[in-house]
Amino acid sequence: xxxxxxxxxxxxxxxxxxxxxxxxxxxxxxxxxxxxxxxxxxxxxxxxxxxxxxxxxxxxxxxxxxxxxxxxxxxxxxxxxxxxxxxxxxxxxxxxxxxxxxxxxxxxxxxxxxxxxxxxxxxxxxxxxxxxxxxxxxxxxxxxxxxxxxxxxxxxxxxxxxxxxxxxxxxxxxxxxxxxxxxxxxxxxxxxxxxxxxxxxxxxxxxxxxxxxxxxxxxxxxxxxxxxxxxxxxxxxxxxxxxxxxxxxxxxxxxxxxxxxxxxxxxxxxxxxxxxxxxxxxxxxxxxxxxxxxxxxxxxxxxxxxxxxxxxxxxxxxxxxxxxxxxxxxxxxxxxxxxxxxxxxxxxxxxxxxxxxxxxxxxxxxxxxxxxxxxxxxxxxxxxx
Numbered sequence: 257x258x259x260x261x262x263x264x265x266x267x268x269x270x271x272x273x274x275x276x277x278x279x280x281x282x283x284x285x286x287x288x289x290x291x292x293x294x295x296x297x298x299x300x301x302x303x304x305x306x307x308x309x310x311x312x313x314x315x316x317x318x319x320x321x322x323x324x325x326x327x328x329x330x331x332x333x334x335x336x337x338x339x340x341x342x343x344x345x346x347x348x349x350x351x352x353x354x355x356x357x358x359x360x361x362x363x364x365x366x367x368x369x370x371x372x373x374x375x376x377x378x379x380x381x382x383x384x385x386x387x388x389x390x391x392x393x394x395x396x397x398x399x400x401x402x403x404x405x406x407x408x409x410x411x412x413x414x415x416x417x418x419x420x421x422x423x424x425x426x427x428x429x430x431x432x433x434x435x436x437x438x439x440x441x442x443x444x445x446x447x448x449x450x451x452x453x454x455x456x457x458x459x460x461x462x463x464x465x466x467x468x469x470x471x472x473x474x475x476x477x478x479x480x481x482x483x484x485x486x487x488x489x490x491x492x493x494x495x496x497x498x499x500x501x502x503x504x505x506x507x508x509x510x511x512x513x514x515x516x517x518x519x520x521x522x523x524x525x526x527x528x529x530x531x532x533x534x535x536x537x538x539x540x541x542x543x544x545x546x547x548x549x550x551x552x553x554x555x556x557x558x559x560x561x562x563x564x565x566x567x568x569x570x571x572x573x574x575x576x577x578x579x580x581x582x583x584x585x586x587x588x589x590x591x592x593x594x595x596x597x598x599x600x601x602x603x604x605x606x607x608x609x610x611x612x613x614x615x616x617x618x619x620x621x622x623x624x625x626x627x628x629x630x631x632x633x634x635x636x637x638x639x640x641x
Contacts, residue, residue, distance in 0.1 A: 257281070257351065259312050262304030262340060264297035265613065266623030268583050270549040271335075272613060273300050275343040277312055281350050283343030284609055286551035288520030289335035291626055299336035307340070312347045319526045323499075334498035334521045341524025342555045342609070350608035356555075357603065360529055360562035367600040368560040370571035371396035371441050373547070375405050379426060383433035390438060395599040396466065396568060397434060398441030399547070402426035402456075408641065414634040416452050423448075424459045431463040439466040441492075441543075441568075446473045446640045450483060457487040466568075467492040467514050467543075473640065477502070481509035490514060495545035498522045500530045507538045514567060518545035519555045528556070532563040541567030548572065550586035550593045554604060554611045561603040571596060589617055 257279045264287075265272040271293040275283040287296045306325070307318060322337045323329065349356045357363055372389035374397050376382035382400060389397050402423035413419050423444075430440050442465045448456060453471035460468075467490040472480055474496040484491050492514035497503055499522060503515055517531040528544065535542045542565040544556035553571065560566040586593035592611040594602055604610025631639040 257311060259307050259310050264300045265618055267618050268621040269624050271296055272551060273339040273343055281347050283346035284551055285339035285342035286520050286549050287335035287339040288518045288548055289331045290548060292332050295332045296335045299332055303336055303340050312344050315344045331498055331521055338520045338524040341526050345525045346609040353607050355604050356558040357561040363561045363603055364564055365561060367602050368557055368569045369599055370569045370596050370601050371398035373399040373572050377404050377406055379429045383429055386433040393598040396439035399443050400430050401443050403447060408629050408631055411634045412631050412639045420452050420455050423456050427460045427463050441466050442468045444471045446470045450479060453483055457489045461489055477505050477509055477511055481511035484511050492516055492543055500527055503531045504534055507534055507540055514541040514543045516543050516545040520552045525555055528559045532559055532565050535565035543567050544569055546570045550590045550611055554609050557603055584621055
């Protein structure tokens with residue numbers, strides 16, 4: 257079997273890829289560098305030229321080549337490699353007539369627990385979203401921003417005292433809305449300094465969050481490890497990491513109790529399963545990152561199925577938020593998408609990835625490119641998104 261072409265397929269706010277073979281099997285993947293889809297598409301085309309004529313089943317060989325053939329790495333290249341890698345696993349599993357997780361050692365679970373995305377620009381909206389998710393059967397809720405999902409154009413308070421106080425108030429409201437038994441996955445979006453994060457984490461211990469995600473920026477692993485050592489609240493991070501070596505350094509320093517690899521930005525299924533093995537060895541929970549599309553969801557489910565480290569899966573429901581536009585339901589984008597039942601997604605059982613792009617989907621939902629924007633402090637300085 258040989259690769260005939262590798263084609264980026266932009267759809268709405270997603271970037272998919274199809275790897276087509278001379279055997280009539282097409283593999284499907286997805287990239288996660290959502291702010292840079294046009295650049296990622298160009299990188300995918302370059303990869304396609306390099307892999308044309310090669311056997312798509314030599315997945316590890318291609319993964320090593322693509323990471324080492326260029327002198328540089330980063331989000332765009334990681335997203336392109338990740339999307340293609342997912343598609344190669346899809347081809348290999350289809351060729352054998354088995355689901356991808358069968359090639360990863362087989363299932364250790366039949367379903368994967370998920371947490372619902374909650375959006376809102378006020379505490380009332382966020383609390384209402386929590387209650388609605390629980391009514392739909394979810395036992396965990398996340399993407400809960402203690403800063404609310406404010407408009408990106410709105411200025412950020414320059415007062416650390418005010419920011420921390422508002423964040424603490426929000427977490428207390430989330431716990432009140434969720435009750436005592438529902439897991440809270442708090443999302444700070446890297447919008448705190450070390451001092452702010454330390455005060456915040458000490459203050460919310462009684463709310464018992466499952467984890468607090470990205471209290472600091474991802475850039476300084478030592479700083480994250482220092483924060484983790486000084487709090488009893490579990491920290492989750494890793495969505496912006498583009499290599500397995502970032503995760504290895506994080507776990508060596510005990511910088512997080514939960515790691516958040518995104519297969520669409522740090523090397524696909526190959527990259528995520530390597531992180532899953534590291535996490536299992538270090539007794540760290542695996543929480544795959546996925547704010548985007550149904551292909552990343554499916555790819556993450558296959559790794560979750562075969563990993564003892566898996567803890568919970570992020571599950572976007574394609575609603576609008578402060579930094580996104582509303583998207584069509586997953587069922588309109590792909591065939592084979594399933595919805596959670598009582599807070600769990602079933603592990604795909606069919607050959608390959610388990611989802612396929614619907615015919616004509618790129619024409620029905622033309623690409624929409626996200627403009628580059630940033631938050632600003634009240635004095636005009638640039639703030640984290």
